[in-house]
Structures are given as C-alpha cells and as structure tokens.
Amino acid sequence: MATGTVEDSSPNEVQSGSVASSIPFKTNSIRQGIHEKERHLVHSIRSVPQKFAHPFLVTDRADEKQLCISSRGLELNDFKLLKTLGTGQEHYATSRALVALLPLKNQEDKTKVYALKVLRKADVIKLKQVEHVRNERKTLVAVNGHPFITNLAASFSDDLSLYMLLDFCPGGEIFTYLRRSRRFNEETSRFYAAEITMTIEFLHDIHGVAYRDLKPENILLDADGHIKLVDFGFAKQVGNRETYTLCGTPEYLAPEVIHNSGHGLAVDWWALGILIYEFLVGQPPFWDQNPMRIYEQIVEGRLRFPPNMPPAAQNIVSLLCKTNPTERLGYISGGSGRVKAHPFFAEVVWDDLFYHRVKGPIIPRVSHPADPSNFEEYPDSDVRNQNVYTDDLKKKYEPLFSDF
Known part of the structure; x- marks a missing residue:
C-alpha cells in the first residue's frame, strides 16, 4: 500500500491570501453543543x-x-x-x-x-x-x-x-487490521473516519496544526478499539499561512503539495478522503507501483468508485478530494463542522465517540x-x-x- 514517505526541506513560508472562513457552519444545536464540550474538555485537560x-x-x-x-x-x-x-x-x-x-x-x-x-x-x-x-x-x-x-x-x-x-x-496499527480484512465495512469505516475527523478538527481549530502524514500506518488502536494518532514528525503549526515543504507519503499527498504551490491545513482533509476510500475499497484511489504515476493521477484528480461503494461515501470522498483546496470540504466555509454534518456521518453520535462511551468495531487482542x-x-x-x-x-x- 504505502510506498514510503517523501520529504524535501524547503523552509520558505508566505502569508496565504486565500484562507478558510473563520465563521462556523450553522449546524443544529446538538452538534454545536458537542463542539463546545470538546473545547471545554481540551481546556480542562490543558489547565489542570x-x-x-x-x-x-x-x-x-x-x-x-x-x-x-x-x-x-x-x-x-x-x-x-x-x-x-x-x-x-x-x-x-x-x-x-x-x-x-x-x-x-x-x-x-x-x-x-x-x-x-x-x-x-x-x-x-x-x-x-x-x-x-x-x-x-x-x-x-x-x-x-x-x-x-x-x-x-x-x-x-x-x-x-x-x-x-x-x-x-x-492495539497496533490500523493498517494491520485493514490488510488482514482487505477492506472495512461501512460501519467500521465511518467509526474510524469520525474519530479521525474529530482529531483533525482539534489540530486545526484549536492549534492551527497541519498533521501532513495521515495514513493507516500512523493510526494505532487502543485496547477498546479507539484510535491514537502517532508520529507527528511532519506536523507543523501553520494557521492561515502556507508552507512549501514537500513531505508526506505519495498516495496521500494533496495536489498542492505535489505542485509545490504552497499548502496549509486543507491537506489533511484531502488525506481523510483518501483514507475513507481506502477503508472501504482496500487500497487508495490513486495507486501505482511507480510513484511518479501516483503523482500524475493525484494531480488529475479523477476518482473511480466501485459500483458497490455507498453513495454517501462516494460523495464525501469526492468533496474531500477536490483538487482545488479552496473548494475542498473541511477547508471551505463551515470548516470541520460541515464535514461532521455530511450525510455519511448521519448516524454518528459524536460525544459518545469523544468520551469513549462506546467501544470500537475492532477490539484488539490484548x-x-x-x-x-x-x-x-x-x-x-x-x-x-x-x-x-x-x-x-x-x-x-x-x-x-x-x-x-
């Protein structure tokens, strides 16, 4: 699956002239309450x-x-x-x-x-x-x-x-479980995509941090089947700025990283779309043994969905994997709240996941x-x-x- 990680140091940064709106998406009051609970928990963790x-x-x-x-x-x-x-x-x-x-x-x-x-x-x-x-x-x-x-x-x-x-x-890497089962069902894919979404939301909205290396090998499972994101070697606080460092793993790189046109927080939402596709299908949408061909496919941005892939999943992947980051779900007006409000996540009770009130669909043998x-x-x-x-x-x- 993963062909290795690339990194090309280039420390230049510029202030971005095109940034995501800071106005929160108008979701229902329950979702707003969940977001406030997350913020409250974050501040309580950091202050005591x-x-x-x-x-x-x-x-x-x-x-x-x-x-x-x-x-x-x-x-x-x-x-x-x-x-x-x-x-x-x-x-x-x-x-x-x-x-x-x-x-x-x-x-x-x-x-x-x-x-x-x-x-x-x-x-x-x-x-x-x-x-x-x-x-x-x-x-x-x-x-x-x-x-x-x-x-x-x-x-x-x-x-x-x-x-x-x-x-x-x-629990080990979620990559191991995906490789073992070949693909996840819709319920399992949605569960882990939801926890990843909340993690990206926290990194972006609270700290302005772009993770920049989202892939199954960097997602571990705890004893109850919840995720733990590891390996922050490429994480960087960028806020509304852009950075030009070429880093990440080929299959998950956003087009703007490959173009070296400057990238920011939107790269993580692209990677989430790639992950959802990989969870459901068993391999990333842009795959080739030749890394250069992977880059060409990513830049082209032509997604091909298997006929049995759920329509809501196809839609959210299509919206997350927009080649133009200013059109990408998660980065457009509404931010992470708009991702969480997508029909693909309609059955998710966000605070139950956040507070570990339910166990994950995969329970590791520990x-x-x-x-x-x-x-x-x-x-x-x-x-x-x-x-x-x-x-x-x-x-x-x-x-x-x-x-x-």
Whole structure:
C-alpha cells in the first residue's frame, strides 16, 4: 500500500491570501453543543494536572507542565527494553526506533509501559530534520491529553540521542487490521473516519496544526478499539499561512503539495478522503507501483468508485478530494463542522465517540498492558556505519536540542 514517505526541506513560508472562513457552519444545536464540550474538555485537560501524575511532576519548565513525567534526571538506564516496535524505516532518521519500555525507578504502577521514540542526533542533523524534530516535540506537548492522540509523557536526551517517551498503545496499527480484512465495512469505516475527523478538527481549530502524514500506518488502536494518532514528525503549526515543504507519503499527498504551490491545513482533509476510500475499497484511489504515476493521477484528480461503494461515501470522498483546496470540504466555509454534518456521518453520535462511551468495531487482542503481540517483529538497530555526533556538530547544534 504505502510506498514510503517523501520529504524535501524547503523552509520558505508566505502569508496565504486565500484562507478558510473563520465563521462556523450553522449546524443544529446538538452538534454545536458537542463542539463546545470538546473545547471545554481540551481546556480542562490543558489547565489542570493529569490524574495519573507521576512522582517526577514537572515544576520548572513551563512547556512541560502538561507532561506527566519530568525530563529532569531521566536517562535510558531508567528503562528496561521489552520489544522493538519499529525501526529504521520512517521518514527522518535512519536509526529511529520505537521501543516498549518498562520504567524501573520511581513508578508506583509497575504494569505501566511506554513507547520510546529514539532519534540519533547525528542522523537528525545529516538529514536536515532538526526543525521537524523540534516541531514534533512542541506539537505533542501542546496537544497532550486529547483522547485520539498519543500522549507524550516526557522527553529527554543524552550525548548521542533524543528521546520522546510516549504512552504505549497496545492495539497496533490500523493498517494491520485493514490488510488482514482487505477492506472495512461501512460501519467500521465511518467509526474510524469520525474519530479521525474529530482529531483533525482539534489540530486545526484549536492549534492551527497541519498533521501532513495521515495514513493507516500512523493510526494505532487502543485496547477498546479507539484510535491514537502517532508520529507527528511532519506536523507543523501553520494557521492561515502556507508552507512549501514537500513531505508526506505519495498516495496521500494533496495536489498542492505535489505542485509545490504552497499548502496549509486543507491537506489533511484531502488525506481523510483518501483514507475513507481506502477503508472501504482496500487500497487508495490513486495507486501505482511507480510513484511518479501516483503523482500524475493525484494531480488529475479523477476518482473511480466501485459500483458497490455507498453513495454517501462516494460523495464525501469526492468533496474531500477536490483538487482545488479552496473548494475542498473541511477547508471551505463551515470548516470541520460541515464535514461532521455530511450525510455519511448521519448516524454518528459524536460525544459518545469523544468520551469513549462506546467501544470500537475492532477490539484488539490484548492479554496485559505490556502485550506487544499486535506489533510486528523488528531486528535491533545496526550500530555499524552510523553517523558520528562530532564535537563540532555538538557545539553548533546542541543548543537547538535544549528543548529535550
């Protein structure tokens, strides 16, 4: 399915002259109430300590007050490696790894495990991803506590690497379940599309953040079958601006990204349309073994629907995958509220999903909190021929890693 992730650093940004209207779509009072509940929950999460506060409670750094573990004094030896969850194949850092870890010090709950994202400093510098790494940590701190986004518990660093300690999500990637079942039925597709919609709404409306890498591999399931969005390496706070960085995964790139004409928040709504199609059909609408042919199909924007695809699904995909972002559902006047009001989501009770009052249509097999069986086996990273973090690099770049 996914052919890999592309990224071309180009830091230039301009103020957009064509932005989505800030006037909310006039939906019914129930939907407005749900939106207000979401905003209220967001503000409550961001303003009070988490109930599961860790003994390492943060008191010094203002940007860490939302984290449940302080970075102060943390080091790799505080954890015990249980299993490597992913390594070496992601978009920016050839030795990046996600590993399940069991904290051994100062933790009352001995069943609590985390996923640790490891980024070698020398690799980050060589691949020119310093700003992406900084953006990722900054974004994760800002959005901490949302029910559909993986929580950042802490971040820290040592002489060689940067670390982001994340809550472990035992269900594994939704990609695995989609590949196993070949396609989802309409009910399952709608459920997960709705949770993704609320996540995009939160990122865009509350933080002005474009996620920019929406795909099944970046969506995990928790033990109750709800989503957790992970990997914010391409996330960027853009607001009403445009950015010109070519980044993402070929099948999910919006036309404006390929044209390098400047892109913003609208790219996530395009990707949602691609995902809904993929959930129902089993593969993205624009697919070819040759990435260049994928780009050509995306720019052409000719969607072909199988005859058994529900009409409401065809319609919402068509509206989300408008090649002109100013005509795209989610970005046009009404924003995310208009997406949620679409007939495809007519049966969705939004607050039931948001507050996890119902379980998901896919319930992962999880035998215990540290069960890693829903993740594939990965070999340990090859430490040979790795980039070296020299004294000159350290002198130049270490101040830029001071956030960790």
